[in-house]
Amino acid sequence: MLTIDNLQAKVEDKQILRGINLQINPGEIHAIMGPNGSGKSTLANVLAGRDMYEVNGGSVEFNGQDLLDLDPEVRAREGLFLAFQYPVEIPGVNNTYFLRAAVNAVRKHHGEPELDGAQFLKFAREKAKLVELDPTLMNRSVNEGFSGGEKKRNEIFQMAVLNPKLAILDETDSGLDIDALRIVANGVNALRSPDRSFLIVTHYQRLLDYIVPDFVHVLVDGRIVKSGGKELALELEEKGYAWVEEELLAGAIA
Amino acid sequence: MGRGRAIGGGDCLKMTTMSDTNLKYREAALAASQHPQPDWLKLFRSRAWNEFEKLGFPTTQHEEWKYCNVRPISEGEFQSPLVFSQQTNGYIENLGDDDAYLLAFVNGIYDITASKISDAPVGLTIDSLASVLKNIPDLVKPHLANYANFEGEAFVALNTATFVDGAVVRVADNVVVEKPIFLVNYTTSGTAAPVRNLVIMERNSQATVIEIFLSENETSFSNIVTEIVVSESAVLNHTKVQLEGGNANHISTQVIEQSKSSVFDSQNICLGASLARTTIYARLGAEHIECTIDGLYCLNNNQLVDNHTTIDHAFPNCNSFELYKGVMDEKSTGVFNGKIFVRQDAQKTDSKQTNQNLLLSDDATINTKPQLEIYADDVRCTHGATVGRLDPNALFYLQARGIGAEEARSILVHAFANEVIQRVKPVGLRTELEKRLYQKLG
Ligand SMILES: Nc1ncnc2c1ncn2[C@@H]1O[C@H](COP(=O)(O)OP(=O)(O)OP(=O)(O)O)[C@@H](O)[C@H]1O
Ligand SMILES: [Mg+2]
Numbered sequence: 001m002l003t004i005d006n007l008q009a010k011v012e013d014k015q016i017l018r019g020i021n022l023q024i025n026p027g028e029i030h031a032i033m034g035p036n037g038s039g040k041s042t043l044a045n046v047l048a049g050r051d052m053y054e055v056n057g058g059s060v061e062f063n064g065q066d067l068l069d070l071d072p073e074v075r076a077r078e079g080l081f082l083a084f085q086y087p088v089e090i091p092g093v094n095n096t097y098f099l100r101a102a103v104n105a106v107r108k109h110h111g112e113p114e115l116d117g118a119q120f121l122k123f124a125r126e127k128a129k130l131v132e133l134d135p136t137l138m139n140r141s142v143n144e145g146f147s148g149g150e151k152k153r154n155e156i157f158q159m160a161v162l163n164p165k166l167a168i169l170d171e172t173d174s175g176l177d178i179d180a181l182r183i184v185a186n187g188v189n190a191l192r193s194p195d196r197s198f199l200i201v202t203h204y205q206r207l208l209d210y211i212v213p214d215f216v217h218v219l220v221d222g223r224i225v226k227s228g229g230k231e232l233a234l235e236l237e238e239k240g241y242a243w244v245e246e247e248l249l250a251g252a253i254a
Numbered sequence: 255m256g257r258g259r260a261i262g263g264g265d266c267l268k269m270t271t272m273s274d275t276n277l278k279y280r281e282a283a284l285a286a287s288q289h290p291q292p293d294w295l296k297l298f299r300s301r302a303w304n305e306f307e308k309l310g311f312p313t314t315q316h317e318e319w320k321y322c323n324v325r326p327i328s329e330g331e332f333q334s335p336l337v338f339s340q341q342t343n344g345y346i347e348n349l350g351d352d353d354a355y356l357l358a359f360v361n362g363i364y365d366i367t368a369s370k371i372s373d374a375p376v377g378l379t380i381d382s383l384a385s386v387l388k389n390i391p392d393l394v395k396p397h398l399a400n401y402a403n404f405e406g407e408a409f410v411a412l413n414t415a416t417f418v419d420g421a422v423v424r425v426a427d428n429v430v431v432e433k434p435i436f437l438v439n440y441t442t443s444g445t446a447a448p449v450r451n452l453v454i455m456e457r458n459s460q461a462t463v464i465e466i467f468l469s470e471n472e473t474s475f476s477n478i479v480t481e482i483v484v485s486e487s488a489v490l491n492h493t494k495v496q497l498e499g500g501n502a503n504h505i506s507t508q509v510i511e512q513s514k515s516s517v518f519d520s521q522n523i524c525l526g527a528s529l530a531r532t533t534i535y536a537r538l539g540a541e542h543i544e545c546t547i548d549g550l551y552c553l554n555n556n557q558l559v560d561n562h563t564t565i566d567h568a569f570p571n572c573n574s575f576e577l578y579k580g581v582m583d584e585k586s587t588g589v590f591n592g593k594i595f596v597r598q599d600a601q602k603t604d605s606k607q608t609n610q611n612l613l614l615s616d617d618a619t620i621n622t623k624p625q626l627e628i629y630a631d632d633v634r635c636t637h638g639a640t641v642g643r644l645d646p647n648a649l650f651y652l653q654a655r656g657i658g659a660e661e662a663r664s665i666l667v668h669a670f671a672n673e674v675i676q677r678v679k680p681v682g683l684r685t686e687l688e689k690r691l692y693q694k695l696g
Contacts, residue, residue, distance in 0.1 A: 072650065073656050077656045088648050105655075106656045
């Protein structure tokens with residue numbers, strides 16, 4: 001599904017990703033944890049194609065294609081989805097209108113007929129139920145005036161509608177109350193399938209109680225310094241990142 | 255003219271041209287004065303001509319025309335619209351609402367065949383100004399040329415001296431006109447067309463009036479003066495839509511006189527022409543008036559669009575709202591100058607003015623100057639202007655959902671502009687404007 005090889009990226013002359021290696025196979029759920037500022041969102045945004053970041057080394061293969069060579073919209077149409085850490089408010093753009101434009105852009109890309117307003121609405125309403133999204137939010141401007149939790153839920157709603165192959169969730173759990181967390185997790189679990197993969201950025205074990213990952217990676221200072229199974233998240237929660245860093249240091253000295 | 259020749263050099267040429275131009279307009283003024291009309295109007299016209307001759311066309315030295323160079327007009331070669339051209343039949347494209355009254359004008363002259371006014375109800379007068387001046391001049395006597403002051407205003411003076419025709423809309427006391435009233439003006443290439451419109455809303459009446467301006471593609475010059483009277487407790491929805499061709503010059507002056515408890519709700523939508531200047535002056539001449547003056551200008555190429563608005567609060571307890579939004583692409587230039595006067599007696603005034611601009615290219619320019627002059631102490635007035643670019647975060651958000659860069663840009667620009675379009679009352683026109691906006695901005 002996704003193969004990241006020695007990926008390096010910088011922003012405004014500041015090197016942030018310093019050689020990321022990661023292999024995600026179809027159906028797998030990977031979690032990425034790491035201290036603030038370690039580069040998790042940078043990785044997510046580079047994968048989604050944000051041009052603010054300059055890739056200055058390495059490669060990324062996505063379903064046999066050179067991902068870095070694709071425009072962000074093409075990445076999305078090919079099945080990559082990023083749930084943003086900070087979803088942007090877009091005044092004046094109706095949520096439903098926007099999402100239909102997105103769905104139809106994806107469908108067109110795959111040679112499928114576009115959905116008309118009524119067809120889309122029916123489809124979108126079902127998905128809204130899945131994430132228990134207040135249907136009135138669909139008629140508002142994209143994220144405008146949404147609460148923090150509503151924004152995150154709207155991201156998961158969009159994911160459910162767009163049906164991606166690889167979904168990257170960047171701290172979708174932060175800002176959610178316990179109920180919302182369960183709903184978002186249920187949304188993700190409902191989409192879990194042998195040919196869909198997830199890359200979940202989080203600071204908290206609690207999300208991983210609901211969405212059980214196959215692998216957990218620790219990102220520190222632009223590198224994945226430790227990988228393991230789901231128990232690694234528990235260990236991190238207990239011992240903190242300092243533990244990983246000490247271990248690293250010990251390893252380097254030894 | 256003679257003096258100009260005697261001086262010699264480049265200046266001489268310029269002066270000669272200027273005088274030739276004046277000569278042509280003088281002929282137009284003379285011709286206009288020979289149409290059937292009452293003496294009081296003839297008197298106005300000769301005074302207006304003298305004023306125009308005294309002033310000449312404004313230059314950028316003039317404070318109110320600082321960013322609006324009218325040389326394409328002052329040095330342009332235009333014919334007077336003395337001959338009615340039949341070739342323009344079918345010029346009125348379907349601008350939306352079929353179920354409407356329609357007065358059509360070509361080069362400022364009434365086109366009866368294209369008009370639709372036969373089923374006008376009792377209490378609604380929609381007619382050509384030329385015909386009213388000939389048959390029932392007393393109907394317009396209290397109003398015509400009474401609000402649009404030509405002193406110091408070259409284009410108003412020129413219009414007053416040279417207009418031949420235009421629209422008269424009068425809604426009698428207590429009459430509510432359900433269907434919108436469209437005044438469609440079309441200017442042909444090479445023509446200088448004065449247009450004179452008068453809208454009289456009598457007490458407690460209601461109507462929706464739309465002024466649409468179209469032209470051929472080659473250069474032309476339309477010079478419009480619209481006087482609007484909104485009497486006590488009357489409600490007027492007014493939309494001006496300027497869709498002239500890419501080489502057209504469009505100068506328009508709109509003067510609104512409001513009486514007690516009246517409502518004036520307007521949008522000034524400007525998409526066309528090469529040079530377009532709109533001057534709006536609203537006088538709130540009694541208490542409890544509500545005045546909304548909204549506008550949208552979307553420009554590309556080398557377009558220059560200048561909107562000057564004045565809202566004059568002279569009495570207490572009135573509200574005014576103004577939202578002007580601009581989108582400037584390529585090498586276009588936008589100008590917004592909005593004055594709000596709150597005179598000493600105008601206590602409890604509530605006034606809000608906003609000008610928001612979106613620059614889509616590095617070569618586009620906006621000059622914005624919101625001005626608030628307050629002489630009363632118990633008022634609530636806010637004003638502000640913003641100039642910005644498309645939000646890159648929003649653009650990326652749309653792209654990250656699969657929407658192409660061009661479409662994403664277009665969605666955001668339309669979201670910005672749509673706020674004003676949505677305030678246009680007739681549904682068909684609103685839809686048409688959304689379409690035009692897409693055509694223009696991609
Ligand atoms: N546009 C930018 N300009 C300058 N610095 C940036 C920019 N984007 C990210 N950075 C810097 O890059 C580093 C990594 O940021 P990133 O957002 O990837 O961290 P993160 O791991 O997601 O942190 P958090 O857990 O707080 O979300 C930080 O030091 C951040 O300040
Ligand atoms: Mg982050």
